[in-house]
Amino acid sequence: MKRLLYLICVVVFAAGLSSCNKEDDPAPSPVVGQWSVDRARYSGFTGDFVSLNGDEDLSNPTVTGYRDDIDIKNDNTFSGTERSNGSVFDYKGTWTLTNNNLVLKEDAGSEFKYTYDNTTTPNRLLGEVVAQSGRFLNAKKDTVTVNYSVQLIYAKK
Numbered sequence: 788m789k790r791l792l793y794l795i796c797v798v799v800f801a802a803g804l805s806s807c808n809k810e811d812d813p814a815p816s817p818v819v820g821q822w823s824v825d826r827a828r829y830s831g832f833t834g835d836f837v838s839l840n841g842d843e844d845l846s847n848p849t850v851t852g853y854r855d856d857i858d859i860k861n862d863n864t865f866s867g868t869e870r871s872n873g874s875v876f877d878y879k880g881t882w883t884l885t886n887n888n889l890v891l892k893e894d895a896g897s898e899f900k901y902t903y904d905n906t907t908t909p910n911r912l913l914g915e916v917v918a919q920s921g922r923f924l925n926a927k928k929d930t931v932t933v934n935y936s937v938q939l940i941y942a943k944k
Contacts, residue, residue, distance in 0.1 A: 791883065805827070815861045816884055817885070818859050818903055818914070820944065822856070822857045822859065822912055822942065822944065823855070823942060824853070824855040824941055825846050825940050825942035826845050826938065826939075826942060827938070827940070829843065829937055829941075830846050830935065831918075835923075835926045839899070845939075846942075848870065854869070854871075855867065855868070857869070863880055864880070866879040867879070867890055868890060878895070880895075887900040887903040887904070888900065888903075909943045909944075911941060913940055914938050914941070916936045917938070919934070919937055
């Protein structure tokens with residue numbers, strides 16, 4: 788009887804040791820988490836409008852009328868909400884990260900590309916630089932068409 792009890796104890800102990808041999812879960816991707824639009828970076832303005840180049844603070848939606856929040860999840864999905872002057876747009880989809888290049892692909896089909904920048908605190912997602920054109924009043928009080936570029940930058944919360 789003692790032998791049987793001893794054998795049962797050995798088996799239970801061995802089973803307990805083997806169940807503790809769990810591999811560590813891989814660390815989550817550095818882009819996993821919550822991100823909010825932080826600034827718009829303008830470039831390409833010339834002449835009378837050169838002073839418009841630089842960063843515009845978008846972190847306070849009460850002032851800017853714009854907010855975009857993205858929640859990137861560990862299961863390679865994301866969801867977000869964009870608010871602009873009273874309109875609300877919810878979106879979701881899947882994401883991939885290759886080197887520091889993040890691609891968000893919405894379920895609706897749109898695709899957005901970002902560069903993950905871990906050289907700043909907080910870390911940032913740098914959106915693609917997008918060419919724009921707008922009508923501005925120059926120093927002579929003439930309305931002129933001006934070409935420039937804008938890039939949205941998100942900060943990790």
